Amino acid sequence: MIPTTAREIRLRSRPAGWPAPENFELCEVPVRQPDEDEVLVRNTHMSVDPYMRGRMSDAKSYVAPFALGEALQGGTVGWVAASRSQIPVGSWVRHDRGWRDYATIATKLAQPIDVNIAPPSAYLGVLGMPGLTAFVGLHDIGGLGPSDVVFISSAAGAVGSIAGQLAKAHGATVIGSAGSDEKVAYLTNELGFDAAFNYKNGRSVDQLRRLAPDGIDLYFDNVGGEQLEAALATLVDHGRIVACGMISQYNETAKAPRNLTAIVRSRLTMRGFIVFDHQARSGDFVREVAPQVKSGRIKFPESIVDGLENAPQAFIDMLRGGKYLGKVIVRLADAEARSPNTSS
């Protein structure tokens, strides 16, 4: 039963600093049946990701800003509820029209996913953009080698949790930082990190040096700020920094590291990247990672928030950190309850 109307979340106003619930608006809109070469997708899970904060601003960025008064966008998965294309009804697809319960999209924007390898939500995390980010960051940007000592910040997050496991699978020694003792325990007990520390339990540079007395070779930076400062002080000569994100600086007056001169003194290389430039690596990524996901060797922690109406708060909480472990997913519908007329 396809409803005639459904909900979407719009950007009502651009956040100044931290986003707040009043920047968002939940609206009821007609569900449009597909035209020729389109499908109507019942979205079941949507992603909230740090990069979306950038799109909420009007500033120049690597993707166009979200338009005020229009539905937000982002990675989502769901099943095809109506089709006028070669994709049959009932198929699982991934696309970029998240932040809404139903989406009518061109066939070429719908990417089929194999839910026999992993559940649909995994295609927003370990087998999606965060997983590809970890893979490209470690290999293409960071030049990961099996004898590297790797430090990963936000290590219990969507990207960090995968990066740490991929680095371990490659033979590296992996140290992570996170914001609670529970996350730290999870990293070492469940994800196989060699060591981890809670950045709230003392100065990061002291904790990192204690865990890596001979220094670190590679820093996978998801947060900037104090973690970057600790890494700069601990990297060996000719060490590398993968600048994947600086979530600590997206919403506040930047707390820049005070020891950037280490880049000269220790001959460091710091390299930024955006995963959207590296889609050509998707095939290599899936070939390497999907079997390890299917076998259970790579785990993919998820935090599930139910209901589109809770997506703005989930996004805000994800940005602030601390509340969630792993990939934050907003569940829009029960993935097991596909409509009877689509189960064929």
Added chain:
Amino acid sequence: MIPTTAREIRLRSRPAGWPAPENFELCEVPVRQPDEDEVLVRNTHMSVDPYMRGRMSDAKSYVAPFALGEALQGGTVGWVAASRSQIPVGSWVRHDRGWRDYATIATKLAQPIDVNIAPPSAYLGVLGMPGLTAFVGLHDIGGLGPSDVVFISSAAGAVGSIAGQLAKAHGATVIGSAGSDEKVAYLTNELGFDAAFNYKNGRSVDQLRRLAPDGIDLYFDNVGGEQLEAALATLVDHGRIVACGMISQYNETAKAPRNLTAIVRSRLTMRGFIVFDHQARSGDFVREVAPQVKSGRIKFPESIVDGLENAPQAFIDMLRGGKYLGKVIVRLADAEARSPNTSS
């Protein structure tokens, strides 16, 4: 006439923040005649360089700290006044026992220089460590290409003035920043820079964007701080930063750039280096640069300070910037007045 005693400058105490004259001490010491396989050099010119500030501290660095109570060291040139080696008396050599009028050193530490290509002092600048720094930074670290728009800070300094001319000779468009209108005029009128600005005449980021409306491809960073911040805001996607030095941060609480997130957003690469790691490139460097120095195509501005007793103040003034143009050289003796018994 070789004197029996001569002067040297010792490190009396380690500077806290900016060095001051009381950190230094001028002492009279015996002149030691050479033993077997040694030469006695009458130093005529010595170098004062930013990296020396690092060696005055006790912190871990890429070169050992200077010892308290002992003579400082650094690049110097002079002529051989007495010899028990295959290097004849009267030869010009470069070595690393500066900060003194006379030096008795092992033959292997004395590197002959050709004063028919350029005057002796040039071997402390354009044909010495600063020149090699510019060459390695542009080519090996920065991957300079002929269509690059290059921004160079401290562009009227020892390294910047050479880097700008080398980049121009390679076909690049070159923009420099400096701390006075006179220096800015010198860069464009004498050294062939395409454009230059005085960072004291308004916000650097505004001035840089005006001169490079389509952005810069390569930033050669000698100073860090506000210039680095301006570059981060102006670099094109996939732009590169050569982290050669951060003189603005050597003596004060660091003023870190507040926009490091540009490294991620613009996919920048920032790479630090130390010229001492790249001595193997000296041959290539001399082959490329020496003919251009001899022909006059590459100019090498120098600021000369007379007398060893003035070396500490020259070093301090060089670090603070603003006073000197080009390479700062302390002249210890008249290069034209070699002792009669050595002129054969």
